[in-house]
Each structure stands twice: as structure tokens, then as C-alpha cells.
Amino acid sequence: MTYTITANSGYRISDVRVDGSSVGASSTYTFSGVSSSHSISATFASVASLSVGGVTLGDGGSGTLKSGVTKSGYGITVNLPVTASYVSGTTVTASYNFTLAKTVSLENVGGTWQFPVNSSSVAGARKIYIPVETKDGTYTITFNIKALDPQATALAGYNVYLTDTKSIALTIDGSMYEDDFTGNS
Numbered sequence: 001m002t003y004t005i006t007a008n009s010g011y012r013i014s015d016v017r018v019d020g021s022s023v024g025a026s027s028t029y030t031f032s033g034v035s036s037s038h039s040i041s042a043t044f045a046s047v048a049s050l051s052v053g054g055v056t057l058g059d060g061g062s063g064t065l066k067s068g069v070t071k072s073g074y075g076i077t078v079n080l081p082v083t084a085s086y087v088s089g090t091t092v093t094a095s096y097n098f099t100l101a102k103t104v105s106l107e108n109v110g111g112t113w114q115f116p117v118n119s120s121s122v123a124g125a126r127k128i129y130i131p132v133e134t135k136d137g138t139y140t141i142t143f144n145i146k147a148l149d150p151q152a153t154a155l156a157g158y159n160v161y162l163t164d165t166k167s168i169a170l171t172i173d174g175s176m177y178e179d180d181f182t183g184n185s
Contacts, residue, residue: 002030005042010086010151014045046086046151050162053081055143057168060127068169072098072134073176075127080106080113080143080166087147087162096141098134098172106143113143134172142167 005027007013013025018040023029031038057065058077070076084090092106092113106113107126114126121127145164152160 001034002028003040004028007044010047011044012047014043017041017043044155046149046155046160048086048147048149048151048162049084050087050090050145050147050164051083052143052145052164052166053083055080055141055166055168057141057170060125065170067171069171069173070130071174071176071178072130072136072172073132075118075121075125075129076170077125077127078106078113078115078141078143080145081111082108082113082145084147084162086151087149090145090147092146093144094141095144096128096139096170098139099131104128130172132175132177136172136174138169138171140167141170 005013005016013027016023016026016029018029018031019038029040056079057068058079059065059070060075060077065076078094080092082090082092090108092108093103094106094115095101095103104115107116109126115128116126117124118127118129120129143166145166147162149160149162
């Protein structure tokens with residue numbers, strides 16, 4: 001007698017047990033020469049996934065920041081690719097402490113997560129500005145990615161989230177005032 005095990009949409013077979021012993025994540029199992037009682041059970045798991053690519057910092061103009069270095073007073077942009085399937089409510093936040101600790105929510109723009117439009121930018125740029133008073137040094141920007149796994153939530157009876165964290169170093173070396181070429185008259 002052959003049994004076929006089929007997972008519902010959004011789930012996969014995690015394990016099949018025959019007479020209490022695992023036979024792996026097989027979608028079929030055949031009992032041969034049956035002469036006594038047997039048991040068969042299957043365990044299912046969510047197929048939800050969350051994949052986070054590499055973080056790219058930019059200057060908002062000419063491209064990426066060379067070696068992750070900028071001067072205080074300038075702005076930076078970010079691109080963070082996130083691929084998620086069978087999840088809902090994906091959120092991405094960035095935390096940094098150039099002068100004061102701050103956390104901002106990123107927005108999904110064309111498949112990558114970026115800073116929101118900065119209200120201080122006359123061009124409506126998606127960037128954060130490094131305060132001029134920021135001391136030279138290396139700072140860490142930490143990105144926290146979180147998505148609800150509805151299938152695992154249904155199985156567990158409480159909210160289950162997929163999470164990931166990415167960090168990138170940003171070095172502040174100098175001030176935008178060093179680039180002021182107005183000269184003294």
C-alpha cells in the first residue's frame with residue numbers, strides 16, 4: 001500500500017515518520033507485505049524565505065562611496081536588496097549614531113530598500129545627512145529586516161517572524177567645509 005503526502009500551498013514536507021522512525025521528507029511511502037498495524041505521520045514547515053543582499057552606500061550623486069568614506073555635512077544613500085517569498089509585512093529599519101542614536105524606516109523602491117525622501121532635501125533625495133558637528137571616526141549603520149511568516153504563524157498559533165541583520169561601516173573623515181572653495185578676499 002502506497003501513501004502519498006502532499007503539503008498545502010505555502011508549506012513543504014519537513015519529515016515523515018513510519019512506526020515512530022523518520023524516513024526523511026519523502027512525498028510517498030510504500031508499505032510492503034503488510035501483516036501488522038503500522039503508523040505513518042507527516043510534519044510540515046513553512047516555505048517562507050527571506051534573503052538579504054549586500055548593502056551599498058552612495059553619495060546620492062556620482063555613485064557609491066569609495067571605501068565607505070564621506071565628510072560630515074554631506075548626505076548618504078543606501079540600496080539594500082531584499083528578496084522575500086511567502087511572507088507579509090516586510091519592514092527594514094536602519095540604526096546609526098553619528099551624533100545621537102537614531103532609527104529610520106526604509107522604503108521599498110523598485111525591489112531595493114532605500115532611505116525615505118528627506119524633507120530637508122530640495123531635490124527630494126532619499127538620503128540621510130551627516131550632521132556637520134559629527135566627529136571624525138568610523139560609525140556602524142545596522143539594518144534590521146523583519147517579515148511575518150503567515151504559514152508558521154498559523155502552525156504555531158502566535159506571530160512568527162523571519163529576521164536578518166546587516167551592518168556596514170561608514171567612516172567620517174573631514175567636513176564639507178573643507179570643500180568650500182569660495183576663498184578669502
